[in-house]
Amino acid sequence: MIQPVNNIKHSINFCAEPERKEQNSKKYNHDTLLGNNPLTNMRIGMDKVTNAFTLYPAKGLKGSKNANFYEFLTMGTVPYLIGSATLMALFNYANKYYSPFDKVQASKVGQKMALGVLFYGIAKSLSKKLISVPVNMLTGVDTDRPYAKVIYELPDNVNDTDITSIEYHKVFESVEFPRWDLLYGDQSKGEKRNFRYDKIAKKLNMGENLNDSDQETKPRIKEIIVKSNLAKNISCYFWAASGVALAFQKPWEDYFKVMTFKFWKPEEFGKSLKAFGKSFIDSAKALYKGEGKGISKHAGKILLGSSLLVSALGVINTVAGVKKQPKSNSDIIKKDEKHVVS
């Protein structure tokens, strides 16, 4: 019988010196389904960002034999964040060397550009919720459900006893290899084995108390993953563009006049926050109303409308197909009833 390798549970020591038994301090000893909540997501995000800037580059630059695709992908955060900061610097850093008039003019554009970079990132990230939340509500499929994956690496040297590492993935990040196994209930804890699939089946109008809800729902879940991923991948960039457009509105200039990040000066910081809120609302209105005539007047409306439309179509495309009752004979048979095949 092949057993899973687990050096924590079974106290397996890979060290060449058998007497050394250092306990592994990793949080997980097997692949573990995690809750999709802000706290967990923040913790995962912090972990990934920290590793992306420290551990993974160190491993990568050494050419570690354990470097893998996950680490490479996670390191994608590095150019994303550094690139954002560099873009901000590109439009602002040199301004201090300019003559006072030029400085004022350059800063007006530079500050909007920096705000645009910030809004791009925020809008891109948050807008994915516009797909995942309604899809979850309507189908029961949580496309963002995270899990911790335990990786067993090759020891770097004879004294390397800590050969595990934790990666954070999403259950449905691969449409070809979703982690179905993690969605089964733990019967030892009194959970029904298929309770998650049952819930999805019910939401998808496939019936209740199905004998094999997991097998019935899997093809539909795959379809949901593909379609929702498409919707997220496209709509998030539309919203990101809307974020940039919002940042380029004139009312922000009022905020820039009182902008401060000195939170230790509560009065000034409070004013700055208040001005931010006001400028945000005024800018949103300005983006919607537009100015000038023709396409210039309506460009903001078009951009916002397109973003909303793409998100709405994305959700509709994801949900509509999978909630439809199938037409084929095999699917017309009610799954929750007993049938005799002659």
Place this chain on the structure above:
Amino acid sequence: MTSNLIQNYITTKPTSAMNRQPIKKQEAPKKPMPDFDIQKELDNRTFIKPLTGKGRLINGNIFNAPLLFAQDIVYDAKALKHAVSGKANDHELGKLNDLGLLLGGLGIAGYLFTKKQTPVTKGMEFIGLASFLGAMAIWPKIAIQLPAYLIHGVNVQKQYEDSFGRRKPFYQDPQFLPWDLYTDKEIDKMGDRMGVPKNIPNRREFIQEKMKKIAVQNNTLWMLTAGFATPIMSGLICNLTEPYLSKYFDKKNNKSADKIINNINEYSKKYEYTSVEKELEKILGNNLNKKLTPELEEQITSVISKYINPITAKNIEKDLKEKVFGEPVYKIQDDSIKEVIGNLNTVFKKRIPGADEEFLKTVIPDENSIINALKNSELYDKDLSKTQFSSIRQVILDLVSKNVIEYNKTHPDKSKDLKLARTLVMSNMTKNKDSNPVNIILQKVKSNVLNKDAVEKLKNVVKILDSFNAQKFTLDEYALKKVGAAPETVIANYWNDVASDLVKILGFTDKEIARTRIDRTLMSDLLREKLDNIAADKSSYEKVISKLVNKISEINNKINTQDMSVEILNGNSKQSTYDNTVDKIFNDTADKLRKAGFENTAKAIAGADANDSLGTLKNIQKMYVKDRLLGVKSSFYRIINTLDLYRRIATGANNIPYLNGRYIEVQEELIELCKNITLKGHSSDYAIKFYMLRNANPDRTVGSIKIENGKVVYQYFGKATQTVDIPSDSNFYKDAMKIMYSGEMHPDTIAALKEYSIKPEVINYRNKMLEIMGKEQYFAKPFHMLGDQTLNTPSNIKFLTTGIAPDELLFKSCQPIYNSKKWIKIFGGFGAALLGVTILAQFLFGKMKTPETTGKKK
């Protein structure tokens, strides 16, 4: 490795089905093929075979790049189709992220495009997007792939196509590398390139490990550097591209402007607003033969004047009143008399103390009495002019007066003030002259109608004005494209181009630019020094003046003097095409309007006759172009003249006739004044006839001034302890003006100007400065004048002819140059350092302990 899920599941978690039903021991079924041995079959490979792999390495190069690009597009389109139907795979979904990135980028560029006003700024939004995406793709090629290949002989960005036709980076996942796609020969070749000994055990595995290590290290380096490199590269690409884009749009803009002036009638069709004609026709159709109320008149006037400037519109209004709407005619009838009675009731009740119902009934005449009285006076139901309103009032007044007198007789205790009643009938209630209780009703009984004749007149006029507007807007467009006071017009581009080239031509170093951009005074001193140095040396002068003349003369290529010219500079020769076109359009329109009876409008557009050029729309149309051209040309011709003056002083100060015979100190003062005024004088300096602090008691030595190595060495100037302006020395002023602007230019300057069309304009510029500024009278220095007659030139012409002072022009030019250089220095420097570090780091990559050799060469 992760746990084997299936095994784990089977051993630890029985299925629900198994839980529900007791496990029955079943008999083993009989084997259908008792002699079948799966191992044997597999060994013989007669039973099952893996499919032959179809994966291949992709050898990308510039020749197959378009094909690969096209294949990518097809693949993306298919991926989108699959994803929409929910059938895409991971690889396809990954590609769609790139599609989203591109769409989002286009969204940003598209939105910002609409916010920008000029072609270059609009175009730069898309170039910004393209450069960013380009930089994302180029950086790993030039900073990672190429150096790694040159240093190690390994292409770390190699791509392969898997058996399903999916194109992927070879080293994407270091844990799953499809090494089988490389032949032994290829691996060996790369091993040789990396210096791997030939006689080591498992050489291929070692080479693969080394390649993998290099790839992992390079991929990491890519991730660490791309964040800095992509935006910086994108910024630098934009910086490099903008001048080319600007030149492209400048040429395009200029060509399109040239097409306009040669096809004005054709081009003006796009401005023919038939909407005005239609709108007017609708109004006229609805109101034909109806009363011409003030509201209708206002409506018609406003439609006709829709695209007309306010001054001309006033004249149109006047003409409409006089020639179309006609003198107002009023007709009083039953209804209006009832209203007059009602009004009188209200006013009397309000204004006459103690006016009760009885009083009102007695005093205010009834309808029949008024009608009869008006009939007797022949005022009832007749066309009346406004001047006859007083007669109507008089009739009513007579009736009221008679009634009041009667009332006072019968009611002595309640007698009322007759004078007050008369006043109320005759005079106005407020300052508004039409607020009289009778007049206010009479106003409404205007009986003019919009007859067929008026309609025809209106239709004719609106056609003339429509056509005129269309042609005028076309002229405006042409003028704007060429000389408009806006960014990216031909003249604005020319100005920026010359201004920035001047800094190069005069040899400003980066340090000098950095220093002088802060303070104009610093620029003045430095420029003075530079001009002195240039003027002192023949070869450097010839070099600079020829470059300067060559650059400045581009104006006449961009804006041909035959198309647009300014008389002050081209010597009142033939009118330009633009001026002729303006004359023709405006004069023709005026003629047509005169024929239609619109004399006032015709006069406002083109003057009393074709030669009238004062205060007309035609004159404004021409003057805008002339003013813009004069300001720009004078500013640059002034630089030529300034440099010429410096050269004349450097090479022959003692031959300048206006210096001869004076004390040396005064000669030096004159030279100093001329050099300063040409370099930094404003039109106000000319207006006050130059304020200069001089030595009131100069040294009386007469002789030649000292010139060493082409530079004037002051022997006396600047040494006096007490200096004052001397307003009585008008000759000093006159001579200064003559030194600066009269006489022949230096032969070197003439030689440089010889080939260029700007030569006569430069000479005219000098003459006009002498004439316009010299013949101006200043009350505080009345004798500081050239000639006897005062020439009162408008102040805008004096200002524009003087042009910008060279030191001010360069001071302003240095600021954007400095900003641009500083930006490039910071980010270009950072980018270059980053590239250097990225390349150098790769020399440290791929270090591995080589296994001991076997002694045998493979």
